[in-house]
Amino acid sequence: MLGQGFQRIKILFSSNKEIYISIKNIFGFYPGNIFLYELALRHRSAAKPITNGVKMSNERLEYLGDAVLGTIVADFLFKKFPLKDEGFLTEMRSKIVSRSSLNKLSQKLGIDKFIQVDNDQNKHFRSINGDAFEALVGAIFLDKGYNFTRNIIMDRVITVQYNLDELEKSEMNHKSTLLEYCQKNKLELEYKMVRELGNGYRKQFEVEVYVGGKLKAAAQDYSIKGAEKLAAEKAYSHITADQTA
Numbered sequence: 001m002l003g004q005g006f007q008r009i010k011i012l013f014s015s016n017k018e019i020y021i022s023i024k025n026i027f028g029f030y031p032g033n034i035f036l037y038e039l040a041l042r043h044r045s046a047a048k049p050i051t052n053g054v055k056m057s058n059e060r061l062e063y064l065g066d067a068v069l070g071t072i073v074a075d076f077l078f079k080k081f082p083l084k085d086e087g088f089l090t091e092m093r094s095k096i097v098s099r100s101s102l103n104k105l106s107q108k109l110g111i112d113k114f115i116q117v118d119n120d121q122n123k124h125f126r127s128i129n130g131d132a133f134e135a136l137v138g139a140i141f142l143d144k145g146y147n148f149t150r151n152i153i154m155d156r157v158i159t160v161q162y163n164l165d166e167l168e169k170s171e172m173n174h175k176s177t178l179l180e181y182c183q184k185n186k187l188e189l190e191y192k193m194v195r196e197l198g199n200g201y202r203k204q205f206e207v208e209v210y211v212g213g214k215l216k217a218a219a220q221d222y223s224i225k226g227a228e229k230l231a232a233e234k235a236y237s238h239i240t241a242d243q244t245a
Helices: 002-012 016-025 034-040 057-078 088-097 099-109 127-142 146-161 163-169 174-184 223-245
Strands: 047-049 054-056 191-196 203-209 213-220
Touching: 016 099, 016 127, 016 146, 034 057, 034 127, 054 127, 057 088, 088 223, 099 127, 099 146, 099 174, 099 223, 127 146, 163 191, 174 191, 174 203, 174 223, 191 223, 203 223, 213 223
Parallel strands: none
Antiparallel strands: 047 054, 191 203, 203 213
């Protein structure tokens, strides 16, 4: 008790008081290494130079948090749905950790209010809120360890912020998911309508989708948009399969 009281007094007089209290309100605990959480909330547009032209931002923590979050969600879904196949589990995980989902989650939790960003460039960064959430997951992991992080994500995020029944029934927008993947990994995404098959009401369109200049999938449908959607679904399935192989 004496230790907790001393910690509260220390926080009250700390220059980082706002971040300490914000993390406590959002995740239910006080940070240990406050530097990690400050860094997690610093977007690359507001990066601080340290030495030899190197700048510190939340990108490395985002990379780590992405892996940790993916593992926690995959483990949870594997146990939650013991009879579902790999395709179902992959799609559910994508729905939970997609960039649009994490952007909304970050705003619901109020994380977006504490992100350090160059306001003149803010409008160009569509994934800034989701990136910050992943970076915070990386910070919690380094500060508290995997088991602590897993419990926080399960108790404060998955079971509170997501309705799994609704999520299971919702249709996944594979074109948006593939676009988010390409934006996150700085890869060019291109759809090409390569040929028309048949005539009249039987006419179909064949579309190819290229990721990073490489052909990832092709599909046919009675409309170009439909073919693009099917091709995006195939392409994203190939990508996630390669990642889990």
